[in-house]
Amino acid sequence: MSGRVNGLVSVARTRSLAPTGVVLVAGVLIVVIYGQQYTGSVFVLAACYAIVTAGMAVQIGFSQQIAFSQSVFMGVGAYGVAMLNAHFNMSVLVATPIVMVGAAIAALVLGSVVTRASGLALAVATLMLPLIAVGYVSNTGFLGGPVGAPLTGQLWPSSSTTTSLVGGGLVTVAFLAIVVFVCSRILTSDIGLELFVLGVDERTAAAMGVRTPRRKLELFVLGCVFAALGGAAYAGTQQFVPETLIDPTAELALLIMLFIGGRRSVIGAVVGALVIQYLQGASNWVSVNILVVEGLLLTVVLLVDPEGLAGIAHTVTGWLRARYGDRVPRRRAAAAAPAAAAPAAAEPVVLRLEPVIAGQGFSANEAARETSAAPLLECRGVNKEYGGLSVLDDVSLVLPDRGLFGLCGPNGAGKSTLLNVIGGSVPPSRGQVLLDGDDITRTPPHERFYLGISRTFQAVHLIKGRTVLDNVAVACLASHKSSILTRIGRSRLDQAREQAAETLNGLGMRHMRDREVSSLTLENQRLVELARALAPRPRLLLLDEPASGLSEQQRSRLADLLHAIGELTCVLLVEHDLDLVAQVSQRIFVLSSGRLVFDGGPDDFRASPVVNSLLVGL
Amino acid sequence: MKFGNLLIAGLVTGSIYAVFAVCVSVWYRVSNILNLAVGDFAMVGALGVDYVYRVKGLPLPVAIITTLAVVGVFAYAYDRVVLRLAQDGPRRMEGIVVTFFFTFALSFFIDGVAKMLFGTDVHAAPALWNGQALTWASLHFERAGLLVLGCAIIIGGAFWLYIRYTLGGKALEACGENVIGARIAGIDTRRYRWLIFVATAVIAAIFGIVESPITGYTYLSGATISLTGFLAAAYGGFRKPGRALLAGLFIGVLEALLGGYVSAEYGDTVLYAILAALVLAWPRGLGFESAVSG
Numbered sequence: 001m002s003g004r005v006n007g008l009v010s011v012a013r014t015r016s017l018a019p020t021g022v023v024l025v026a027g028v029l030i031v032v033i034y035g036q037q038y039t040g041s042v043f044v045l046a047a048c049y050a051i052v053t054a055g056m057a058v059q060i061g062f063s064q065q066i067a068f069s070q071s072v073f074m075g076v077g078a079y080g081v082a083m084l085n086a087h088f089n090m091s092v093l094v095a096t097p098i099v100m101v102g103a104a105i106a107a108l109v110l111g112s113v114v115t116r117a118s119g120l121a122l123a124v125a126t127l128m129l130p131l132i133a134v135g136y137v138s139n140t141g142f143l144g145g146p147v148g149a150p151l152t153g154q155l156w157p158s159s160s161t162t163t164s165l166v167g168g169g170l171v172t173v174a175f176l177a178i179v180v181f182v183c184s185r186i187l188t189s190d191i192g193l194e195l196f197v198l199g200v201d202e203r204t205a206a207a208m209g210v211r212t213p214r215r216k217l218e219l220f221v222l223g224c225v226f227a228a229l230g231g232a233a234y235a236g237t238q239q240f241v242p243e244t245l246i247d248p249t250a251e252l253a254l255l256i257m258l259f260i261g262g263r264r265s266v267i268g269a270v271v272g273a274l275v276i277q278y279l280q281g282a283s284n285w286v287s288v289n290i291l292v293v294e295g296l297l298l299t300v301v302l303l304v305d306p307e308g309l310a311g312i313a314h315t316v317t318g319w320l321r322a323r324y325g326d327r328v329p330r331r332r333a334a335a336a337a338p339a340a341a342a343p344a345a346a347e348p349v350v351l352r353l354e355p356v357i358a359g360q361g362f363s364a365n366e367a368a369r370e371t372s373a374a375p376l377l378e379c380r381g382v383n384k385e386y387g388g389l390s391v392l393d394d395v396s397l398v399l400p401d402r403g404l405f406g407l408c409g410p411n412g413a414g415k416s417t418l419l420n421v422i423g424g425s426v427p428p429s430r431g432q433v434l435l436d437g438d439d440i441t442r443t444p445p446h447e448r449f450y451l452g453i454s455r456t457f458q459a460v461h462l463i464k465g466r467t468v469l470d471n472v473a474v475a476c477l478a479s480h481k482s483s484i485l486t487r488i489g490r491s492r493l494d495q496a497r498e499q500a501a502e503t504l505n506g507l508g509m510r511h512m513r514d515r516e517v518s519s520l521t522l523e524n525q526r527l528v529e530l531a532r533a534l535a536p537r538p539r540l541l542l543l544d545e546p547a548s549g550l551s552e553q554q555r556s557r558l559a560d561l562l563h564a565i566g567e568l569t570c571v572l573l574v575e576h577d578l579d580l581v582a583q584v585s586q587r588i589f590v591l592s593s594g595r596l597v598f599d600g601g602p603d604d605f606r607a608s609p610v611v612n613s614l615l616v617g618l
Numbered sequence: 619m620k621f622g623n624l625l626i627a628g629l630v631t632g633s634i635y636a637v638f639a640v641c642v643s644v645w646y647r648v649s650n651i652l653n654l655a656v657g658d659f660a661m662v663g664a665l666g667v668d669y670v671y672r673v674k675g676l677p678l679p680v681a682i683i684t685t686l687a688v689v690g691v692f693a694y695a696y697d698r699v700v701l702r703l704a705q706d707g708p709r710r711m712e713g714i715v716v717t718f719f720f721t722f723a724l725s726f727f728i729d730g731v732a733k734m735l736f737g738t739d740v741h742a743a744p745a746l747w748n749g750q751a752l753t754w755a756s757l758h759f760e761r762a763g764l765l766v767l768g769c770a771i772i773i774g775g776a777f778w779l780y781i782r783y784t785l786g787g788k789a790l791e792a793c794g795e796n797v798i799g800a801r802i803a804g805i806d807t808r809r810y811r812w813l814i815f816v817a818t819a820v821i822a823a824i825f826g827i828v829e830s831p832i833t834g835y836t837y838l839s840g841a842t843i844s845l846t847g848f849l850a851a852a853y854g855g856f857r858k859p860g861r862a863l864l865a866g867l868f869i870g871v872l873e874a875l876l877g878g879y880v881s882a883e884y885g886d887t888v889l890y891a892i893l894a895a896l897v898l899a900w901p902r903g904l905g906f907e908s909a910v911s912g
Contacts (some may be wrong), residue, residue: 066714113898121901123854125846128894132887139883249841256726259719289734295727299720307714538631 013512019267023438024190024569027173035166040518041237042281044169047176048234052268053258054179055226058186058257059219061263067114067126068251069107072133075246076103077231082149082241090526092236093171094153107224108217109224116275119200121493130248137243148242155236172233176270183266189478189491191484196476197463203425205460208475209536218484219361256294260301261308271309374437376401376570377422377540379606382431384417384594391417392428393594404566406605407574407583410614413591415574416458419542421574423455424448425442433484437509454538456529458545458574462517468528472500475535502536507561523554534565541571547580559584578615590614619756624878630763632870633770634829638847639862641818648744648793649811650704652720656822657843658728663823663868665736665742665829665837678744681828686820695726697812706808725844732837742830760834762831769828774863781859782813790814815900849893851856856906869893 027047034040052070057600059065080099084090090098114125138146156167186192197205198215206212235241244250253276261272276294280287305311377399384392391414399405409415420426422433424445433441435451445453454475463471476499479494504513509531512524520528526546532539546562547555555577562584565571575581581588582602590598590611598610641656645714666685670676676684704711704720745762753761781787792800793807799805826835833839849870854862875887 064714114894117898117901120852120856121897124849125894125897127849128890131845131890132894135884135887135890139887155889197762248845251836252722252841253721255719259715263715289725289730291730291733293722293730295725295730298723299700299727302711302715302719306711485801 002265004015017181017184019184019270020177022267023139023180023270024173024177024296027176028170031166031169035169036162038281040169044172044237045234046274046277047169047172047279048090048230048237049254049294050270051176051179051229051230052254053261053269053273054176054183055230055264056254056258057261057263057269058183058195059223061258061265061269062192062196062199062568063215063219065216065219066116066119066123067122067220067223068229068248069110069114069126069129069220069224070254071105071246071251073107073128073227074231074250074254075133075235075241076106076138077228078235078241078245079149079231080228081232081235082151083143085151085153085235086149086402089152090150091151091157092232093157096232096236099232100225103228104221104225107221111155111224113218113376115213118216130246130251132428133246134243134248139546144241144243146243148240151235151241153236154239155233159364159442168237172237175229175233179229180266180270182533183226183493186484187266188493190493190496191491193466193470193474193493193496194477196466198227200463202465203445204457206425206445207423207449207455207457208532210474211446212445214333215484222484242398244446245571250587253294254385256298258306260294260298262308262313263308264307264510268308268310277307291375313380317574322579328372370442374434375399376434376436377572378433378434378437379418379422380434382418382421382433383429384414384421384426385429391594393590394431395594396431397597397599399570399572399587401539402566402570403570403586404430404562404571404573406581407572407591408576408578408581408588408611408615409591412593414594416544418591419455419544419572419574422454422540423542449536452537452539453542454540455531455542455543456533458548460522460525460529461530462532464516464518464523466517468504468509468520468531469497469500470516471517471528472503472532473497475532476500492550500531500535503531507534522549522579523551526550530561537569539569540568541565543571543573545573545574545576546579547575547577555580589595620878622757624874626759626763628871628874629867630760630766630870632867633767634825634843634866635850635870636793636863636866637770637773638843639850639866640774641822642789642851642856643856643859643862644777644781645811645814645818647859648790648814649701650717650797651705651721652717652848652851652856652901653815653818654718654726654844654848655840656726656818656847657845658732658840659693659819659822660688660826660829660843661835661837661840662728662732663826664835664839665741665826666744666823667827668741669736670829671744672741677912685827686823689823690792690816690820693816694812697815699813700704700724701811702808703748706812707814710875712909715773727746729837729840736837736878740834740836742834743827745831746828750787760832762828762838764831765828769825777859804831817853842863853893853896 025071026463027043030043034043035135052074056070059067063473064162077096077099080102081092084095084098085092110129115124117125137143154164154168156164158164158167186195194205194210194215197208198210198212198246202212231245234245257272257276258269259272260275275297279293282289286293291408301308301312304327305315374424375398379395379397382392382395383390395414395418407415409416415437417426421428423501424440424443428441431441433437435448435453440448440451463474473493473496476496501510501513504510507527509524509527512528513518517528526549530543530546533543543562547558550558559580562571566584566586573581573585582605585602587601588598588605589596590605592614597614598605598608599610638656638660642653645651645653648727663685666688667678667681669680670684671678674681700720702715747761747765749761751761752764781790789800789805790802790810792805793810797807822907846869847866850866851862853865853869854860869889873889875886876888876892
């Protein structure tokens with residue numbers, strides 16, 4: 001176990017240090033050798049753009065938060081430095097941090113408004129930023145208007161041109177290396193896993209305890225601050241800020257660099273910026289017809305691999321390894337050996353649920369429980385209407401600390417809506433939801449997760465492209481409360497993976513932990529989802545049709561498991577399979593057209609005429 | 619009568635936005651791709667006719683037919699080569715790459731080629747209906763504007779009739795709801811994809827030809843038109859052509875009124891700020907697929 005974890009740690013370290021080292025060494029060499037020539041100046045310009053695109057890889061590519069704010073904040077950085085330099089005669093190196101702080105504050109204010117929107121709404125709302133900015137600058141003559149803003153100072157002030165060129169180049173490379181380091185660290189740390197989930201599906205992320213509003217704001221600020229830094233380096237090295245820097249086309253050009261390089265890869269984004277700038281600098285024809293070249297290049301690269309040049313490079317190295325079998329995979333295999341050594345398939349499936357559920361998880365809340373006399377969960381007169389259509393009508397129910405409770409009803413009765421109201425993803429129109437007697441009606445889903453409410457979804461919501469272990473680890477991250485920046489130093493990914501591994505072992509699922517989730521059978525996918533809901537040791541587990549699509553045999557295995565879980569924690573089970581519900585539940589609620597029409601034990605349930613007429617059709 | 623004249627001007631620009639928004643949202647229904655190059659086809663229409671008619675000296679009808687034919691054939695070839703590889707290939711692509719970035723690259727490509735062919739100056743197709751502006755009770759109607767409005771009503775109406783009353787229109791709706799379901803029901807979604815793509819490209823080119831005498835086009839004008847069409851389509855929820863049409867008219871009228879009453883310079887800036895505020899305040903109502911969180 002520890003060998004495996006150590007292996008993971010070292011992999012994570014090399015993954016974030018290797019790109020930084022490559023960027024630093026290659027950058028310094030290029031600047032020192034070509035610094036005074038044309039090639040050097042092209043490279044430095046490209047590095048300025050690469051600072052921006054590296055941030056975009058984290059924000060837009062990896063976390064899929066599409067915000068068109070980079071060109072504007074690049075302008076904030078560049079114009080800010082230009083103004084401080086021209087009007088207050090401040091050196092560029094001093095002005096840069098001041099401008100970055102200013103950009104961070106501006107991004108925080110702006111971001112707290114725009115990041116309330118998700119997906120396309122976020123894209124459309126932020127699309128207005130470049131339009132507003134360029135309209136303002138060119139019409140008012142503010143900041144030099146269409147003429148642009150000149151600087152008197154340089155990034156590296158020196159009387160000799162050689163020193164200032166090379167010095168400025170080296171400072172830019174240093175900026176780029178820092179940005180690449182921070183971005184790679186974020187992607188390989190536990191936050192990276194969180195952001196990946198956020199990018200795939202915001203709702204699942206919130207149900208796993210990811211503080212989505214906060215993460216989205218942090219990503220926005222991160223992207224903006226790096227863009228401002230890129231702008232400051234641009235102003236300092238070019239000594240002139242043209243109006244075209246904040247033009248909407250500049251935003252589009254940045255996106256093209258990102259997508260050609262590889263949207264999810266930090267190093268890919270840097271390479272993308274280098275490729276485009278180099279092509280423009282190397283040939284006059286390309287420079288004049290850059291639109292044709294960018295259009296063709298983007299189309300071809302995306303057709304070959306949607307992950308851009310980084311994706312192509314990944315495929316090629318994978319192919320080379322498979323073909324020539326060099327030493328690298330063997331070393332990786334050695335690191336993974338201790339885990340693989342156990343004969344996985346032969347292992348008998350033993351359920352050891354006590355350590356899984358009764359562990360330390362939410363012990364703080366558990367301690368608070370001892371003194372509280374209120375029931376675990378109480379719904380008081382919950383109503384939900386969608387545009388006048390009543391889905392839930394005055395539903396009240398009480399759940400104690402332990403036990404398994406069934407929730408049945410015909411299609412459209414409001415079962416999933418009730419589950420969503422308890423889970424927090426749907427606010428009720430009227431009524432209250434109480435946990436331990438405290439009103440949590442307005443508490444967002446990720447806060448409820450910390451209070452001990454965990455859930456699964458009707459359709460399987462696993463994170464494709466990640467292993468079973470990582471899927472479960474998402475729900476174990478103890479880092480949810482900290483900010484992105486504090487996690488750069490120390491990642492708790494290994495701790496989370498350890499806790500996830502414990503849960504998987506307890507559920508007898510050890511053998512599938514390193515498999516990619518979409519390669520699993522439906523039964524196992526549902527089990528992984530169950531494991532993910534159990535891993536944070538919830539006090540209330542909401543299960544939405546865990547048995548749908550499973551065979552008779554698989555259902556009976558699931559029934560045993562549910563029964564065992566119900567001994568240790570409180571479960572609310574929504575299910576269509578009445579036999580399964582009657583078999584495992586100690587009490588059953590039946591909803592019909594949004595009203596609670598039955599509430600009783602499994603024996604009454606089987607005998608009840610209401611239930612039979614509604615659900616069995618007798 | 620300032621208000622009346624502003625309203626007329628707003629309706630004319632609004633009808634242009636509306637047509638582009640309808641083009642974007644109808645094709646999005648079929649293909650799940652946002653056509654960010656729709657404005658570039660308009661630019662090619664305008665500058666292409668100007669090039670063939672003025673520079674090459676061929677008669678106007680020949681110029682128009684040639685340009686439209688080139689646009690149609692190019693759109694068909696693009697679908698056959700690029701979109702077929704992207705959407706029907708062994709690795710079907712999904713998500714933002716295919717939704718935005720192929721047509722985004724196409725837009726860059728068309729603009730670049732237009733720069734090579736037509737240069738960087740402002741040109742326009744010759745006016746199709748010459749003469750003084752028509753005046754009625756101190757309201758002025760530019761002839762070109764009336765032509766644009768007429769075309770918008772005819773094309774918008776034809777689209778509406780097609781979707782509402784023909785089997786083809788119903789099939790088109792089905793493609794947008796569920797591609798696999800539509801295929802199972804025997805609808806060739808790929809055929810609809812190229813059919814609608816070519817049709818909207820040609821319609822866009824026609825609008826470029828009719829509209830360009832009013833504003834004049836350069837090789838970069840396409841991006842601005844695409845953007846406004848995209849915005850209007852976004853406010854119509856992308857999948858609802860009827861709402862996209864109304865959103866386009868609304869944006870056009872709002873733009874004209876802001877330009878006339880608030881400020882000629884800052885009108886657009888205020889317009890964009892209002893549009894951004896609308897998205898943030900009311901995303902669900904405007905039909906954005908995802909809602910505000912938090």
